Amino acid sequence: xxxxxxxxxxxxxxxxxxxxxxxxxxxxxxxxxxxxxxxxxxxxxxxxxxxxxxxxxxxxxxxxxxxxxxxxxxxxxxxxxxxxxxxxxxxxxxxxxxxxxxxxxxxxxxxxxxxxxxxxxxxxxxxxxxxxxxxxxxxxxxxxxxxxxxxxxxxxxxxxxxxxxxxxxxxxxxxxxxxxxxxxxxxxxxxxxxxxxxxxxxxxxxxxxxxxxxxxxxxxxxxxxxxxxxxxxxxxxxxxxxxxxxxxxxxxxxxxxxxxxxxxxxxxxxxxxxxxxxxxxxxxxxxxxxxxxxxxxxxxxxxxxxxxxxxxxxxxxxxxxxxxxxxxxxxxxxxxxxxxxxxxxxxxxxxxxxxxxxxxxxxxxxxxxxxxxxxxxxxxxxxxxxxxxxxxxxxxxxxxxxxxxxxxxxxxxxxxxxxxxxxxxxxxxxxxxxxxxxxxxxxxxxxxxxxxxxxxxxxxxxxxxxxxxxxxxxxxxxxxxxxxxxxxxxxxxxxxxxxxxxxxxxxxxxxxxxxxxxxxxxxxxxxxxxxxxxxxxxxxxxxxxxxxxxxxxxxxxxxxxxxxxxxxxxxxxxxxxxxxxxxxxxxxxxxxxxxxxxxxxxxxxxxxxxxxxxxxxxxxxxxxxxxxxxxxxxxxxxxxxxxxxxxxxxxxxxxxxxxxxxxxxxxxxxxxxxxxxxxxxxxxxxxxxxxxxxxxxxxxxxxxxxxxxxxxxxxxxxxxxxxxxxxxxxxxxxxxxxxxxxxxxxxxxxxxxxxxxxxxxxxxxxxxxxxxx
Amino acid sequence: xxxxxxxxxxxxxxxxxxxxxxxxxxxxxxxxxxxxxxxxxxxxxxxxxxxxxxxxxxxxxxxxxxxxxxxxxxxxxxxxxxxxxxxxx
Numbered sequence: 134x135x136x137x138x139x140x141x142x143x144x145x146x147x148x149x150x151x152x153x154x155x156x157x158x159x160x161x162x163x164x165x166x167x168x169x170x171x172x173x174x175x176x177x178x179x180x181x182x183x184x185x186x187x188x189x190x191x192x193x194x195x196x197x198x199x200x201x202x203x204x205x206x207x208x209x210x211x212x213x214x215x216x217x218x219x220x221x222x223x224x225x226x227x228x229x230x231x232x233x234x235x236x237x238x239x240x241x242x243x244x245x246x247x248x249x250x251x252x253x254x255x256x257x258x259x260x261x262x263x264x265x266x267x268x269x270x271x272x273x274x275x276x277x278x279x280x281x282x283x284x285x286x287x288x289x290x291x292x293x294x295x296x297x298x299x300x301x302x303x304x305x306x307x308x309x310x311x312x313x314x315x316x317x318x319x320x321x322x323x324x325x326x327x328x329x330x331x332x333x334x335x336x337x338x339x340x341x342x343x344x345x346x347x348x349x350x351x352x353x354x355x356x357x358x359x360x361x362x363x364x365x366x367x368x369x370x371x372x373x374x375x376x377x378x379x380x381x382x383x384x385x386x387x388x389x390x391x392x393x394x395x396x397x398x399x400x401x402x403x404x405x406x407x408x409x410x411x412x413x414x415x416x417x418x419x420x421x422x423x424x425x426x427x428x429x430x431x432x433x434x435x436x437x438x439x440x441x442x443x444x445x446x447x448x449x450x451x452x453x454x455x456x457x458x459x460x461x462x463x464x465x466x467x468x469x470x471x472x473x474x475x476x477x478x479x480x481x482x483x484x485x486x487x488x489x490x491x492x493x494x495x496x497x498x499x500x501x502x503x504x505x506x507x508x509x510x511x512x513x514x515x516x517x518x519x520x521x522x523x524x525x526x527x528x529x530x531x532x533x534x535x536x537x538x539x540x541x542x543x544x545x546x547x548x549x550x551x552x553x554x555x556x557x558x559x560x561x562x563x564x565x566x567x568x569x570x571x572x573x574x575x576x577x578x579x580x581x582x583x584x585x586x587x588x589x590x591x592x593x594x595x596x597x598x599x600x601x602x603x604x605x606x607x608x609x610x611x612x613x614x615x616x617x618x619x620x621x622x623x624x625x626x627x628x629x630x631x632x633x634x635x636x637x638x639x640x641x642x643x644x645x646x647x648x649x650x651x652x653x654x655x656x657x658x659x660x661x662x663x664x665x666x667x668x669x670x671x672x673x674x675x676x677x678x679x680x681x682x683x684x685x686x687x688x689x690x691x692x693x694x695x696x697x698x699x700x701x702x703x704x705x706x707x708x709x710x711x712x713x714x715x716x717x718x719x720x721x722x723x724x725x726x727x728x729x730x731x732x733x734x735x736x737x738x739x740x741x742x743x744x745x746x747x748x749x750x751x752x753x754x755x756x757x758x759x760x761x762x763x764x765x766x767x768x769x770x771x772x773x774x775x776x777x778x779x780x781x782x783x784x785x786x787x788x789x790x791x792x793x794x795x796x797x798x799x800x801x802x803x804x805x806x807x808x809x810x811x812x813x814x815x816x817x818x819x820x821x822x823x824x825x826x827x828x829x830x831x832x833x834x835x836x837x838x839x840x841x842x843x844x845x846x847x848x849x850x851x852x853x854x855x856x857x858x859x860x861x862x863x864x865x866x867x868x869x870x871x872x873x874x875x876x877x878x879x880x881x882x883x884x885x886x887x888x889x890x891x892x893x894x895x896x897x898x899x900x901x902x903x904x905x906x
Numbered sequence: 907x908x909x910x911x912x913x914x915x916x917x918x919x920x921x922x923x924x925x926x927x928x929x930x931x932x933x934x935x936x937x938x939x940x941x942x943x944x945x946x947x948x949x950x951x952x953x954x955x956x957x958x959x960x961x962x963x964x965x966x967x968x969x970x971x972x973x974x975x976x977x978x979x980x981x982x983x984x985x986x987x988x989x990x991x992x993x994x995x
Contacts, residue, residue: 234961330990331914333924359995416995491962491990522995568911568987570969610994611973675994752973864995 134590137846142793143582145849149716150647151857154794155654157640159410168410171366171382172441179368180209180259182423182430182440183266185273186450187248187255190282190516190822191295194248194255194275201272202258207265210434211273213256214243217429218398236314237485239396241519242425248277249297249484250518251823252449254422259430259438282516282822286481287458289325289513296323297484297514303327327486328512332494332567340473340505344464348541351460352534354871354889355815356453356481359523360806360834363412365451366441369393369427377404377428382411384419384633385672390664392421393428404428407663408633415806416522419672422451448827452521453816455480455488459534461497469548471557474498474506474566478531483519488512489527492608495567496868497531499606500576500760502559506566516822522674524803525607525864529810529871533889536603536872540879550602550876551589554762555580574860575786575850576760580604582846583762588782598768598779599880605763605868609756609861610675615668616685618646618693620745624732626652626693629662630686631670632678636863637795641679642686644791648857649690651717652731668750676861677756679791680852684753687856692747700734700741755854756861761785763804763869767877771900774893776812776878778839783869784846788860793847800866801843807870809835815890908936908984912947919947933965934976936986951988952976964991 144152162168199211220239239245244253256273260266283289283297300315303324341347367381367389377399383389383406390406411418423440430438442450457480464473476497480488494510543553558580559571583589583602593600619627630642643657661667670682698712701719705712705727713722719734721727738745766780783800790796813833817825826832851858875886884899907927912920920926921944928943930936941948953960958975965972966987972978980986 329915333914419993419995489993492992495989495992522993524995526993526995567989569966569989570985572969608971608992610992611971613973672994675992677994754970754973756971 134587135585137586140797140845142790142847143849145789145851145858148648148857149651150644150654151789151791152793154792155640155644157637158643158659159634159639170363170410170412174368174380174409174439176368176370176437179437179439180261180430180434181263181266182257182259182427182438183263183270184254184426184440184446185256185270186446187244187251187253189248189277189279190251191280191297192248192277193280194244194246195278196276197256198274199256201274202269205269205272207261208258208269209436210259210430211256212426212429212433214245216433217396219245220396234487235392235395238392238420241485242396242422250516252446252518253484254426254450257426257430259434283325284515284517284818284822285456286479286513286515289515294325297325297516299323301325301327301514325514326511327482327514330491330494330510332506332508334564334566334568335505337473337475337505337507341464343466344473345467346542346545347462347464348538348545349462350534350538350541350887351458352537352887354457354530354533356456356517357810357814357816358448358453358832359415359417361413361415361417364442364444364447365418365423366439367424367427368437368439369424369431370437371428371431371435375403379404379406379424379428380409381406381424382409382418384411384414384635384674386633386664387669388419388672389421389424393425396425397428397432405663405665408661411633411635414635415524416526416674417452419522419674444829445827448832449824450518452483452519454523454526455482455520457481457530459531461534461538463538463542465542465546467546469546469553469556471501471503472505474503477509479511479513480527481515481517481520482512483517484514485519486512486514488520489522491527493527493531496525496528496606496608497535499565499758500559500604501557502563503566508566524806524867528605528607528868529807532603532605532868533871533875536869537875537885537887540876541885551580551584554604572757573850573853574758574760575848578850579760579762579784579786579848582784582848583764583782586782586846588764588780588844593766595768597771597881598766599877600764600766601873601875601877601880602762602764603869603872603876605761605865606758607676607865607868608758609680610677611681611753611756612671612677613750613752614670614681614685615748615750616642616682616689617667617748618689618746620693620735620738622736622738624735625656625658626650628657628659628686629667630659630682631662631667632682633661633673635673636799637792638673638678638682641791641795642682645683645686646690649687649694650731651715676863679859680756680855680861681751681753683791683859684751684855685749688749688751689747692749693745696745696747697731697734700737701729703741704729704737753854755852757788757852757854759786759860759862759865761865761869763873765873765877767874767881769878769881769896771882774896774900776874776891776896778808778841780841782844782846783866784848785862785866786848786850786860787862788852788855789849789858790847791857791859796847796862797845799863800845803864803866804843804870805835805840807867808840808874811871811874811889811891813890813892907982908980908986910936910940911985911987913988916947916950919944930980932976932980933972933978936980962991964989
């Protein structure tokens, strides 16, 4: 056992700035309330928008009469989907890599032809106050033909199920994601199954024949919401010369720009999207809901319009993650070697195709060495809000099934569950069940870190207490990113970058620059640019920002460094090669008298050649996957069914933690969201498809009172594809908690909980069943 | 020649073969040669303009998700997979 301090960093390499914990640049504004979020924009003459939503989960919209609402005093505009062009349903891509089906997204923002879930936006009003707008929405007359809803994927797959999209293009393509609608002259299959996909490796039949021990199980999970603090909000201002400016909080100002332009049928160049501060997103703010409606209302009214959702609208009208049903079969030899795996993953996409089942299937057993496998994924549309990304989208549900099955298998084999995982973890070069080879990742190191930790080595005592462990795998993303650096005459450096800052990325980006230039991080002044002032940068998501935008900042800083060398060389009338740059000091390589620091050269920028400006646009490969290993102790109250988290330790390979305190925060945040998902959170619907818990009073998220300190271990196995070794950290910590807690509950009371959430009522029912009651 | 791992749903087009050997120094050339060997497979991999992979599809070359898609280079002994792109949260 090693004596770890709380929140340990097992560091691989020391740097000057990277790996330290400076105060974030935006901290003072945020803690004093000065920071401006999506709802804080107020423009002269601004109107307020309100959305009329469907009261039915599934209905044909036969007619919409807006005349009374439009005539209501104080109302300046009323819009429906008839006010914008029908966006193509063909499988087209945005120019810069977004892979959404914009036709479906447009129909999600404003319903066309059918209302597909309760809360689906039908029309919107802009008026002088939010109250007048709300009153006017009640004057809109919508004639519905109410249809029977389909609320679960299993129902939706039945041959006699009501059909959401009569012409759904059910495809069996490798691309799982987009789906689409068939042309009018194509034969319709009348199905809710949007897509199916499979993976095969080796000979799975023979693998199971060779297995000494086999475990089979099925798990179910419910839709859960990301639970961000700040509801979606945005302001749109349409100017007389046809230019549209949008102020909103999102995970991607370029996505806001591109979606809005496409929905309105205008050029991308007509739109400027200004990123405001963001009060949490966790994936859900990577697509648009309010901005296109605000833009349409502004276009029609000629006034700026703000649209801000209520919490109920957030629950009912924006995307949670998918509900799932997942079955797995695992086979191992008696000496503990996994040799075969089979799984079927069925995910609810919500009203339009595109659940995260593609990620779920690829992440389910990505960390293991399994030579024979057959995995199948199915994407099903149901009458619920279109599912949206939520932190490692798709992976937590599949890990819940896989990692509880691993626990069962370890028990059958009589092997410690951590040892069993160590015995089967993939090393570099091992082929994953989904095909590609495993790159260099600290799988073993992270498991070993938990094995060495005092938590693992301290005996858990007490009745109805149990310990559980689980691992989680996430692919991590990269993507295009941009950064611009401007050296100021006092030697400070202004940094503009393209990634909205959700988890402290301004500081992490500034630290990349400070490290290269040898400057104090306080001398770097980071800001997030709008779409007219910085190059395209893909969404803040996929645990990609520190990797991709970090690369952009690193490259831009290297350019500044080179320009400083050139200026010094010019001043000293020597070749560039004779100038050495070290810790913000430029020096002649052989003449110690010739020495200038960064600030001195910055002060002489203009006479030595003009401003020093550097920019970088990148699309870097090699973000590399990551692993999390979580260990949890619980106590089950057998009288009430409540599960208490007693102790929680989360280890994760971060490659290199640029700002360890923020990495620690990401790990803790992910673990806490996973604990909520495990124990309490779920969308609860009635038979008509109405959400019954659309407030934080009834949708139970964990609070600080529910939780112990989440201890973290940051393992650093450097990613060779990043200058400092970074791999993404934001998502994988939400993957293991549900399985770890389920395994701990089994250890405590001997019951396998296979349906989330493992809430007190379900625990009690399971206990009563165990007792034969 | 590069080794292309054919997605199971497309193996009916490759006579049931899970892996096929195909020439091509870029992804575009590799897919064009794949189409010559197995007509119809290109429709599942490339968009209508034939400029990019179909939305939502990722090409993995030697274990790395390609960010250049059709333009990316393929080595003589490369291993190429076509998988669903993973979106982040």
